[in-house]
Amino acid sequence: MSLKPKHQRLVLALSALVALIGAVLLAMWGLRDRAAYFVTPTDIASGTVEEGDALRLGGMVQQGSLKQLPDGVTLRFIVTDGKEQVETRFRGIPPSLFKEGSGVVAEGRLRGRTFEADNILAKHDERYMPPQLGNSVAEHAAGQTVEK
Amino acid sequence: MIAETGLAALYLAAALALLQLAVTAIPALADKAVATARPIALAQGLLTCISFLCLVLVFIRTDLSVTLVAANSHSAKPFIYRFAGAWGNHEGSMLLWVTVLALSGALLALLSRRMPERMLSAALGAQAALALGFYAFLLIASNPFARLNPAPAEGQGLNPLLQDPGLAFHPPTLYLGYVGLSVAFSLAVGALITRDVGPVLARAMRPWVLGSWIFLTLGIVAGSYWAYYELGWGGWWFWDPVENASLMPWLAATALLHSVSVLAVRGGLRTWTMMLAVVAFSMSMVGTFLVRSGILTSVHAFAVDPTRGTFILALLLLYVGGALALFVWRAPAVGEGARFALVSREGALVINNLLLSVILAVVFLGTLYPLMVEAATGEKLSVGPPYFNAVAGPLGLLLVLLLVVGPLLRWRRHDAPITRKVVPAVLVGLATLVATVILAPDISLMTRVGLAAGMALIPASLMPLFGRSLRRTPLATWGMVLAHLGVAISVLGMASDAAFTRERLAAARPGERLEVGPWLIDFVSVTPVAGPNWTALEARLRASQGGGTKELHPQARVFTSPLTETSEVAIATTWNGQLYTVLGRQTGDRWQLRLWWKPFVTFIWFGGVLVALGGLIALAGRGWTNRRNRRRLQEAEL
Numbered sequence A: 001m002s003l004k005p006k007h008q009r010l011v012l013a014l015s016a017l018v019a020l021i022g023a024v025l026l027a028m029w030g031l032r033d034r035a036a037y038f039v040t041p042t043d044i045a046s047g048t049v050e051e052g053d054a055l056r057l058g059g060m061v062q063q064g065s066l067k068q069l070p071d072g073v074t075l076r077f078i079v080t081d082g083k084e085q086v087e088t089r090f091r092g093i094p095p096s097l098f099k100e101g102s103g104v105v106a107e108g109r110l111r112g113r114t115f116e117a118d119n120i121l122a123k124h125d126e127r128y129m130p131p132q133l134g135n136s137v138a139e140h141a142a143g144q145t146v147e148k
Numbered sequence B: 001m002i003a004e005t006g007l008a009a010l011y012l013a014a015a016l017a018l019l020q021l022a023v024t025a026i027p028a029l030a031d032k033a034v035a036t037a038r039p040i041a042l043a044q045g046l047l048t049c050i051s052f053l054c055l056v057l058v059f060i061r062t063d064l065s066v067t068l069v070a071a072n073s074h075s076a077k078p079f080i081y082r083f084a085g086a087w088g089n090h091e092g093s094m095l096l097w098v099t100v101l102a103l104s105g106a107l108l109a110l111l112s113r114r115m116p117e118r119m120l121s122a123a124l125g126a127q128a129a130l131a132l133g134f135y136a137f138l139l140i141a142s143n144p145f146a147r148l149n150p151a152p153a154e155g156q157g158l159n160p161l162l163q164d165p166g167l168a169f170h171p172p173t174l175y176l177g178y179v180g181l182s183v184a185f186s187l188a189v190g191a192l193i194t195r196d197v198g199p200v201l202a203r204a205m206r207p208w209v210l211g212s213w214i215f216l217t218l219g220i221v222a223g224s225y226w227a228y229y230e231l232g233w234g235g236w237w238f239w240d241p242v243e244n245a246s247l248m249p250w251l252a253a254t255a256l257l258h259s260v261s262v263l264a265v266r267g268g269l270r271t272w273t274m275m276l277a278v279v280a281f282s283m284s285m286v287g288t289f290l291v292r293s294g295i296l297t298s299v300h301a302f303a304v305d306p307t308r309g310t311f312i313l314a315l316l317l318l319y320v321g322g323a324l325a326l327f328v329w330r331a332p333a334v335g336e337g338a339r340f341a342l343v344s345r346e347g348a349l350v351i352n353n354l355l356l357s358v359i360l361a362v363v364f365l366g367t368l369y370p371l372m373v374e375a376a377t378g379e380k381l382s383v384g385p386p387y388f389n390a391v392a393g394p395l396g397l398l399l400v401l402l403l404v405v406g407p408l409l410r411w412r413r414h415d416a417p418i419t420r421k422v423v424p425a426v427l428v429g430l431a432t433l434v435a436t437v438i439l440a441p442d443i444s445l446m447t448r449v450g451l452a453a454g455m456a457l458i459p460a461s462l463m464p465l466f467g468r469s470l471r472r473t474p475l476a477t478w479g480m481v482l483a484h485l486g487v488a489i490s491v492l493g494m495a496s497d498a499a500f501t502r503e504r505l506a507a508a509r510p511g512e513r514l515e516v517g518p519w520l521i522d523f524v525s526v527t528p529v530a531g532p533n534w535t536a537l538e539a540r541l542r543a544s545q546g547g548g549t550k551e552l553h554p555q556a557r558v559f560t561s562p563l564t565e566t567s568e569v570a571i572a573t574t575w576n577g578q579l580y581t582v583l584g585r586q587t588g589d590r591w592q593l594r595l596w597w598k599p600f601v602t603f604i605w606f607g608g609v610l611v612a613l614g615g616l617i618a619l620a621g622r623g624w625t626n627r628r629n630r631r632r633l634q635e636a637e638l
Helices: A003-032 A043-046 A133-145 B001-025 B027-060 B065-074 B079-087 B090-111 B119-139 B164-194 B198-233 B241-266 B270-292 B299-304 B306-333 B343-375 B385-410 B419-439 B447-464 B475-500 B602-636
Strands: A035-039 A053-062 A072-080 A085-091 A103-111 A114-122 B381-383 B502-508 B513-516 B517-532 B534-545 B548-552 B553-559 B564-568 B569-573 B578-586 B590-599
Touching: A003 B270, A003 B343, A003 B385, A003 B590, A043 A053, A053 A085, A053 A114, A072 B164, A085 A103, A085 B299, A103 B001, A103 B447, B001 B090, B001 B119, B027 B090, B027 B119, B027 B548, B065 B090, B079 B090, B079 B164, B079 B270, B090 B270, B090 B343, B090 B590, B119 B164, B119 B306, B164 B198, B164 B241, B164 B306, B198 B241, B198 B517, B241 B270, B241 B343, B270 B306, B270 B343, B306 B381, B343 B381, B343 B385, B385 B419, B385 B447, B385 B475, B385 B578, B419 B447, B447 B475, B475 B602, B502 B564, B513 B590, B517 B578, B517 B590, B534 B569, B534 B578, B534 B590, B548 B578, B553 B578, B564 B578
Parallel strands: A035 A053, A085 A114
Antiparallel strands: A035 B381, A053 A072, A053 A103, A072 A085, A103 A114, B502 B590, B513 B517, B517 B534, B534 B548, B534 B553, B553 B564, B569 B578, B578 B590
């Protein structure tokens, strides 16, 4: 199958166009249920969050809530945004910046009333503040950073 | 004084870039344009080098009266990090970027002797225009030499995650690749302006694309291994936007590398190659924008401190928009390419290009989607491995399968059946598939296909050497074979890591014994140790497997300036994989230990290095052939 030069060019241009449209459709399909939405404890309390969806939960680790389970590698703590609380479980070695009273982003899924985190994000920067927190929390933490 | 010298050199280079642009743009100067622009481009390269050396010097001496040094360095740092720390920050890395850009321009002016004058002149003009924008960015929005008065007594130190030999190697390599692509961009612009898109242009462009692509490949491989052992998460690729920023130019450059060959050898794919040359460097600029604008932390962070981000975005829109407008204007005038049949080497390379472009598009959309959503609705979301693995993974495997057949096809049209040459690959692939179904029934479909495709590609990649005299095979062919073999090995490493990794997470007391994969690990003790600017708790692990015993010492480190805790993994490498160990926190009298056995994980980077080596051999081979041909031509003339 040898085409005339002009037709060959048309076929190439059309295949490039089809590939591009295909890529956009593929990306849209992929993004529809694979983008992890960032949620706060308030979102979870309001019941708009589906159980089992991939999520990122952002907030602060509530003072006095961090407990190590007897196996030595599972943590239980409460993530709060100042208004609502979510019980969270994480199995693994948390990043060094993870402690009570500091900001946290946990990746995982909601199971019943508990958030099962399979990853706690280590930001490379201790000035990092989980976005979308209540302004009061953010300002409070910002103040602390400056003092430090 | 050193800082002022560096700044002056930078200003001078910017002025020269303006002059170079004017010389090449004024029609009245057309006959002398190249002769005038050549020394200007060389001087620009030299000046940026001086400027960059000045920055390195103030970092080595820890001159704390320079703001950048005070904010990012510390006198107690080991020498190598005081040296490499020069580019471990925003301003310094942008200066490195611009230095590479100016050096590329200088090399283009120096080496391109056999190109039509007008095309070279237009290309040098385009290169000057690019440089001018980024000089402006440095001088206006990111001056690396700004002074601090009064100078502090001590600097704030370098992020401990960056205090690693990887910092000396990874960013410069990546930037050589990123910015080397600017020459392909400028050459494409020059060819479009002079309406001279053809094999001559392609032969001038090919070594630049190949060279940039080699550096990009090495930079990505180095970055991946660095992240693997530095972060202590056991992964080698996280689909982080910063990683994607380096992957996107690589995908475009890989497509360009293949299409520029079609243009050089067969005169086909003219318009398409021009498009890819523009896209490849545009992806480098998009990557720079993503990493350098602060937009990744949050669209809001970008909006709070908009100078830098807006500046790069404006440059990006100006250059990409300008080049695309030129492309749309001139594309109809680009000559018809040579014809080819659907089943031919060209046909296979078109499919290669389409697949790479589709992968590029889905990675691009996935990387930018969170930014677009946040800008439009304010909603935060993240797109991570589930998306990228699901959409890009199968496309990548399809590409690997195409690689089994593509290099066996002839140029222009292929009539003879290739069954005989494909048989070994098909048999090996099927045997692997059956073996994995029997021996490892639980692994996922994609890793299974990955293992089979990787194994099939090993014999297939060697097949182009089959039936020819090995001594007379051109180096370029050896390079291709080696690069494709590297892809096979890398894919096998990825699939093996995904399929067979064993993980153990436990809290243990010294004296206990743990098991992971084929290893028995004795937890001997935890002792404190100290380094030049850190202290650490170090675990002693004795790992045994069959006959061999290995000692591993993972650490939990505390750096003093800035005060940060990091975990230093310990890795034992054997011929068939790596044992990867991390020391976690103390809980009571126990210590958290995380152990991984990763069979053949080293193949990922080993394959990547082989890919780059293949590129290097092809580059050397082409250079050698060109010199030989020129010598013969001269002898014939005599």
